[in-house]
Amino acid sequence: xxxxxxxxxxxxxxxxxxxxxxxxxxxxxxxxxxxxxxxxxxxxxxxxxxxxxxxxxxxxxxxxxxxxxxxxxxxxxxxxxxxxxxxxxxxxxxxxxxxxxxxxxxxxxxxxxxxxxxxxxxxxxxxxxxxxxxxxxxxxxxxxxxxxxxxxxxxxxxxxxxxxxxxxxxxxxxxxxxxxxxxxxxxxxxxxxxxxxxxxxxxxxxxxxxxxxxxxxxxxxxxxxxxxxxxxxxxxxxxxxxxxxxxxxxxxxxxxxxxxxxxxxxxxxxxxxxxxxxxxxxxxxxxxxxxxxxxxxxxxxxxxxxxxxxxxxxxxxxxxxxxxxxxxxxxxxxxxxxxxxxxxxxxxxxxxxxxxxxxxx
Numbered sequence: 001x002x003x004x005x006x007x008x009x010x011x012x013x014x015x016x017x018x019x020x021x022x023x024x025x026x027x028x029x030x031x032x033x034x035x036x037x038x039x040x041x042x043x044x045x046x047x048x049x050x051x052x053x054x055x056x057x058x059x060x061x062x063x064x065x066x067x068x069x070x071x072x073x074x075x076x077x078x079x080x081x082x083x084x085x086x087x088x089x090x091x092x093x094x095x096x097x098x099x100x101x102x103x104x105x106x107x108x109x110x111x112x113x114x115x116x117x118x119x120x121x122x123x124x125x126x127x128x129x130x131x132x133x134x135x136x137x138x139x140x141x142x143x144x145x146x147x148x149x150x151x152x153x154x155x156x157x158x159x160x161x162x163x164x165x166x167x168x169x170x171x172x173x174x175x176x177x178x179x180x181x182x183x184x185x186x187x188x189x190x191x192x193x194x195x196x197x198x199x200x201x202x203x204x205x206x207x208x209x210x211x212x213x214x215x216x217x218x219x220x221x222x223x224x225x226x227x228x229x230x231x232x233x234x235x236x237x238x239x240x241x242x243x244x245x246x247x248x249x250x251x252x253x254x255x256x257x258x259x260x261x262x263x264x265x266x267x268x269x270x271x272x273x274x275x276x277x278x279x280x281x282x283x284x285x286x287x288x289x290x291x292x293x294x295x296x297x298x299x300x301x302x303x304x305x306x307x308x309x310x311x312x313x314x315x316x317x318x319x320x321x322x323x324x325x326x327x328x329x330x331x332x333x334x335x336x337x338x339x340x341x342x343x344x345x346x347x348x349x350x351x352x353x354x355x356x357x358x359x360x361x
Contacts, residue, residue, distance in 0.1 A: 001131070002048075002066040005031060005124065010045060012120035013093045020044045022082065022105070024096040027296035028121050030224055035064040038074070040082050044090075051081050083108045095121050122301045126293060128315045132225055133339060136294065136317055139227035140337050140351035142176045143218045147231055147354040150216055154233060154361045160190040160203045167218065176220040179298045189217035189230075196232070196331040199288055199323060210236040213246075213330045219298055226294045228319050229352045230335035234360040242332075245282075245324050246358045249332045252276040252322040253356070256290055260320065261347030262340055266308040273322040274306065282324050291319040294337055316340045 009032070013021060023029055023041040029050070030036040032043065037059060039052035048067040052060045053074040060069050072078040079101060086092065088109035095118045096102060105114045128136070146167050153166050167188060171178070178187040184200065191201035192208050196215040208214060217230040232246065256273040270290040277286045291304035294317050302310060304318060312318070321335030336352040 001129070002032065002034065006043060006048060006066075009120060009124040010043075012123050016093065016115060016117060016120065018091045018093040018115050020090050020092040022092050022094040022096070023121070024094065024098075024101075025118075025121070027125075028095055031121075031125055031296060033064040033067045035060045036224060037063075040078055041067070042082060042085055049085070051078055053078060079104060088113060091115060093117055093120060119301075122293075125295055126301055126316055127313060128295065128317050128339070132295065133315065133317070135223040135225035136227050136337065136339075137351050139176060139220055139222040139225060140229065142171060142174045142220060142222065143227055143229045143337075144352055144354040145174060146170060146218055147216070147229075150231075150233065151359070151361060154208060154214060154235065156210055156235065157207050159205050159207050160192055160195070161205055163208075163216075164188050164190050164203050171220055176222055178220055179226055181298065188219070189215065191215040191217075191331070192235075193330065194328050197325045197327055197329055199325060199331070199333065208235055211238065213238070213242060213332060215331060215333055217333065217335065224296055226296070226298050227337040227351060228294055228298060228321075228335065229337055229354070230321055230333045231354060231356070232332045232334060232358075234358060236360065238358070238360055242330060243358065245326075246332050248277060248280045248282065249322055249324050249334055250356055250358075253320055253334045253336070256320040256322060257336065257338065257348060257350065258346070260312060260318070260338060260340060262314045262342040263311045264347075266302050266304055266310050266312055267306050269312075269320065270304050270306045270308070273320070277322060277324060285324045285326060286322060287325060288323065291321050291335075293318050312340050314340055314342045 021043045037056045042049045050067045051070045057071045072081045086109050091113045093115045186203045192214040193212045195201045196213045212235045214233045219228040252273040259269045259272040273290045289305045293300045293302050323333035325331035339349040341349045
């Protein structure tokens with residue numbers, strides 16, 4: 001498996017005239033070696049070397065596959081170990097964007113010998129194999145189970161933080177873990193009432209109230225791989241305007257899902273959702289892209305945006321998540337994780353089975 005992944009990545013770096021790779025990102029190190037932790041990978045057609053500090057060395061031996069493991073000190077000493085291996089006759093593609101690190105590499109072998117480009121890594125990872133899909137399916141299944149728990153636990157007087165605490169506990173019980181976002185302090189988005197108008201709301205102590213929309217956006221990992229889904233619940237009673245908005249978002253999401261298939265232009269998916277919402281008069285209230293790729297990152301290519309002319313490809317895993325948001329009032333979002341699957345009549349496999357009709361608890 002790892003040999004095939006390495007070949008795919010090297011094929012993609014060859015397109016930018018580069019035959020050597022230096023990888024620093026944990027997701028890419030895991031993809032190439034099976035080890036998730038602190039380290040650096042140096043790779044070409046002949047070798048794969050994993051440089052890892054002493055404190056990670058024995059775990060790297062246990063977890064990694066098809067690579068030579070080299071013990072280093074932490075920090076700059078690890079970089080020095082890598083630099084000693086570089087040959088100024090060759091160029092190297094790296095996923096590191098740290099200015100100081102890149103400068104040290106360039107000083108060793110020349111400024112034109114280091115190519116900073118994450119695209120080959122993302123392009124290689126965008127097509128998932130059977131094992132990767134199995135892990136994403138399991139993550140999505142855990143999310144569906146968490147929504148069943150939401151039906152039991154969402155009640156008047158329960159806070160957003162209360163619900164998050166319950167769902168975090170249940171996630172760990174089911175074998176899931178959480179991605180680390182630098183842009184948020186919370187593993188989940190639990191947004192009720194006026195907070196639901198914020199697509200990336202922070203979890204608060206706000207208590208759920210009668211008449212609320214409650215947006216529950218759940219993202220988690222299983223064996224390193226991410227699934228991402230959102231459902232919007234109503235509490236006790238929802239007024240006719242809110243029901244209308246919910247149905248518009250639901251229809252837009254279904255139209256977007258129906259548009260997804262092998263070789264369709266990605267921008268067409270965004271356009272389909274956006275046009276339906278616009279036709280109903282809410283273009284300005286749909287204020288984010290329609291989705292994104294999922295895998296070892298929560299948000300990775302392909303980006304489901306209007307200007308993306310690239311095609312969806314079989315075994316890509318993406319989200320479709322239109323939404324409508326009214327400032328200081330409420331918002332609605334519905335999201336599924338899907339696989340582009342040319343063997344299915346629908347063109348996709350939807351990994352999230354939990355109900356999308358409006359549920360009023």
